[in-house]
Amino acid sequence: AAVDDVEDVVPVVKRIAGGSARTPQELKRLLDYVAREEGVQSIWCNLAGYERDFDPAKTKSVAEGWSSSWRGAPKRGHTDHIVLSFPRGTDVEQAQTIAREWGQEVFGSGDYGDVWRYVAALHQDTNHVHAHFVVEKHGIEQGRFLSICRYSELNFDIMRELHAEISQEHGLNIVATSRLSRGLIENAAHDAEMRAAH
Numbered sequence: 802a803a804v805d806d807v808e809d810v811v812p813v814v815k816r817i818a819g820g821s822a823r824t825p826q827e828l829k830r831l832l833d834y835v836a837r838e839e840g841v842q843s844i845w846c847n848l849a850g851y852e853r854d855f856d857p858a859k860t861k862s863v864a865e866g867w868s869s870s871w872r873g874a875p876k877r878g879h880t881d882h883i884v885l886s887f888p889r890g891t892d893v894e895q896a897q898t899i900a901r902e903w904g905q906e907v908f909g910s911g912d913y914g915d916v917w918r919y920v921a922a923l924h925q926d927t928n929h930v931h932a933h934f935v936v937e938k939h940g941i942e943q944g945r946f947l948s949i950c951r952y953s954e955l956n957f958d959i960m961r962e963l964h965a966e967i968s969q970e971h972g973l974n975i976v977a978t979s980r981l982s983r984g985l986i987e988n989a990a991h992d993a994e995m996r997a998a999h
Contacts, residue, residue, distance in 0.1 A: 828880060842930075882933065884931055885934065895973060903932075
């Protein structure tokens with residue numbers, strides 16, 4: 802299969818490098834970017850444990866509210882900026898349904914250690930429909946700090962698998978693969994990962 806064909810069936814979930822916020826001003830700029838009018842299909846949030854539509858005029862108050870409880874200076878900031886991408890040609894309404902369900906499952910369900918507040922928007926300003934999630938890393942139920950890495954309760958392989966599973970439930974056939982099976986081995990793979998890949 803051509804590279805483009807493979808890209809069209811593999812769910813992409815990635816952290817935007819430099820997309821975290823350390824100050825209320827940085828968070829407001831990030832929220833303004835995600836909620837910008839150009840190319841945005843819909844904007845929603847989970848600020849108190851349930852999902853609802855989001856008013857872009859509220860970015861300043863959200864930034865002030867989230868940052869009021871921030872303490873210290875985490876290496877990667879107090880927020881994460883995650884992008885969920887869809888294959889070319891994905892119906893916008895279908896992508897919106899999947900993205901909303903995915904965000905609620907990953908950050909709003911409590912199944913991965915806590916519930917984290919987020920603001921999300923579906924963008925259709927490129928050849929791939931994609932959703933942006935700005936997630937506050939301080940949990941609202943147990944105060945657990947969101948850590949997305951290979952060895953944590955929540956990692957990118959799990960998020961890709963959920964993307965594929967939820968997409969398939971809504972008629973979009975995409976396949977989740979691990980970083981190792983795609984040949985991405987920035988850090989040396991463990992023996993167990995190597996055995997599983999073979």
